[in-house]
Amino acid sequence: MRDTEYHRLLGMNRDAFEELEAHLEERTYDGQTYRHVPDYRRGVERGTTLIDDTIVRGFPKVPRTLVLSDGVPERFADQPDDRIAVEEKLNGYNVRVVRLDGERLAFTRSGMICPFTTRIIERLVDFEDLFEQYPKAMVCGEMIGPENPYTAHDYPEVDSLAFRAFDWRDRESGEPLPVETRRERYETFDIPQTRLFGRFEVDEAATEIRRLIEKLDAEDREGVIMKSLDGTAQLKYTTSAANQGDLAYAFSLPFDYGQPFMFRRLIREGFQSVEWDESDAVARERAHELGEAILLSMHETIETVDAGDPVGERHTVRASPETVDVLFEHLERQGLTIDIEADRREDGDRVCTFLKQTRSTIDKTRNYLDGHIVKE
Incomplete structure (x- = not known):
């Protein structure tokens, strides 16, 4: 297939594809060259990958509401069903797993093939029967746990690293399965999934979701994803614990995370405080916790x-020595400086703690400590 024929798979004309093509990034995995869409362009999802005369669709951007009572009914007003499914949103990194020419590949949110995830996923989940029966499936899920090379977060039910499926889409069209069908299929193939909290009437969902959020917040968990039952419309909402955790992390690396990242999370806290009608004392307690996080x-x-x-x-990973090696090669190819802080063997695995240096924060902080004048 010639490159220009990708436009048919993407549902666009040749001219539009040529404009998109100029923004594609080219990479190589295991000797094979592929291209991916690093950000949203021409209506094509970020992370969409052109590989092997086919495409692997990126995962669509999920909108967020800052006010449950109004945002939920507005988002789902035009859906054919008057109920929505509410599932847990987990704090990890997003992966999509597909099978191409008999090989399972794991794609990151931006569309890169992750050599670490591609190898480690085989240890965590058996997809063989699923792809035999549904060869064009795109398994969408979250990699979670403390031994995680990208986004580490403690979950009491995960000792090292785990996979949880949260969606199932056609790898070329991006069309999702209905929630009920998707959950039944994953259960049939014994694929672990994110928790389903229930199906709620749209008009009553905000009240139920607030109760869930309060419980999740107390457990230091991230939040919820709301979905129309046909799987086509989604909406997310996060806990205060997740917002404050993100802020603490971002302000620990203040020159590497942009102001929009930080500002959005502060805004979420403000709207949640007002919608929940917090007393002055409770609002001040929230403000105190925010100040400490920052x-x-x-x-x-x-x-x-x-x-x-x-x-x-800082991250810890546990995998075969070869898998850890390819992870470090993958990170270094992206221009990252890796400091290995601890390295041991355990039951045949290499367990490695490493630091991905953030040069912007290091250099700017050093400059200011040395008396560099700030121009404002």
Whole structure:
């Protein structure tokens, strides 16, 4: 298939594809060249990948509501069913698993083939029967757990790393399965899934979701995803614990995470506080926790740099020695500086703790500590 024929699979004309093509990024995995869409363009989902004369669709962007009572009915007003499904939103990294020419590949949110996930997923989940019966399936899920090379978060039910499916789509069209069908299929193939909290009438969902959010917040979990029963419309809402955790992390690396990232999370806290009609005392407690998340994490980073030590994103992974090697090669090809802090063998696996240095935060913090003048 010639490159220009990809436009048919993407549902666009040749001219539109040629415009898109100029923005594709080219990469290589295991000797095979592919291209991917690094951000949303021409109505094509971020992470859409052109490979092997076919395409693997990116996962659609999920909108967010800041006010449950109005956002939920507005989002789902035009859906054919007056109920929505509410599932758990997990804090990890998004992957899509497909089978191409007999080989299972795991794609990141941006459309890169992740060599670490492609290898480790075989240990965690058996997809063989699923892809035998549904060869064009795109399994969408979250990689979660403390031994995670991208987004580490503790879950009491996960010791190392785990996979949880949250969607099932056609790999070329991107069309989703209805929620009930998807959950039944994954159950049939013994694929672990995100929790389903229930199906609620749209007009009553906001009240039920608030109860769920309060419980999830107390458990330091991330939030919920609401879906129309046919799977075509989605909406997300996160806990205060997730917002504050993100802020603490971002302000620990203040020159590597942009202001929009931080501002959006502060806005979520403000709207949640008002919608939940918090008293002055409760609102002040929230403000105090926000202030600690922001200032104390930044304070620790400045002290660390002042002491001459590096800062960055710290992770632990557990996998075969070959899988850990290809992970480091993958990260270094992206221009990252990796410091290995601990490295041991355990039951045949390599267990490695490493720091991904964040040069912008290190360099700027060092400059300001040395008296660099800030122009505002």
